[in-house]
Amino acid sequence: MSRRVLWVGVALLAVFATGCGADSKSSGGSSVAENAAPQQRAAQPTGAQKQQDNSGQQNQSAESVQQQERQLVRTATVDLRSDDVLRSISDIKAKAQQVGGFAGQESSTQSRGSVTVRVPSNELDGVVRSLEDYGDVTRSEVRSEDVTDQLVDVEARIATQKASVERLRVLFERAGSTAEIAQVEGELTKRQSELESLQRRSESLKGKAALATLTVQVSTTPIAPPAPERTGFGDAFVAGWNALVHVLRLVLVGVGGLLPFVLVLGVPTVAVIFWLRRRKRVTPTVEADA
Structure with missing residues (x-):
């Protein structure tokens, strides 16, 4: 009897242990699955995330297209020192024609000159850098205006x-x-x-956006940079005084230009008027004596 009870107890313990092991495995597997699920969900983007990513890519592509389509009017001014002014200007014009541009205004002497060329906007930076081959660049200024x-x-x-x-x-x-x-x-x-x-x-x-304007001033001596603009009471007083002197100078020039006409025409006219008035005064006197 005791043996039967013992064997029944062992069997029940074995069944109970087997059930607990299965439960633990199932619970362990479910916990692992639950732990792995968030990672998989994090690794796999949702529909909203996909739409957000797509919209972000579209915005980036739209911005890049917009940046590529910006219309910029570019101008550049360069001061160049060269021992041979005429040759440097000729080389600058040849460089402009080489990149697909053309020469515009030109004024040159043996010691000083300037030339204005039009070149494609995307070639402007390269042309400005190439000017170092034709002389010493003392000043370089490039400006851009967005006209989009x-x-x-x-x-x-x-x-x-x-x-x-x-x-x-x-x-x-x-x-x-x-x-x-x-x-x-x-x-x-x-x-x-x-x-x-x-x-x-x-x-x-x-046309202005497609072709940039480059003005090059060439001289045998370094060209002085433009004086910076100054604002203040002293500067305003000096500017006003210079303007007054300039106006007085113009007035003196005008008076000097009119003086020959006054001498040639005014003096005889005054003399004739004086003679006529004197004659008019003498005539009544003679008639009264008569």
């Missing part, structure tokens, strides 16, 4: 004006009386002129 907003505004106005012109053309075709034809034709001519003006402005802005 102006160009966008002009293009929008062009589109609106084109639509307006097209509507007026339809009205012109439908006009019946002579008065209506004359009225519509006058308004159509006016708006067509405004459209052409906007188109010329757009082409001008695009």
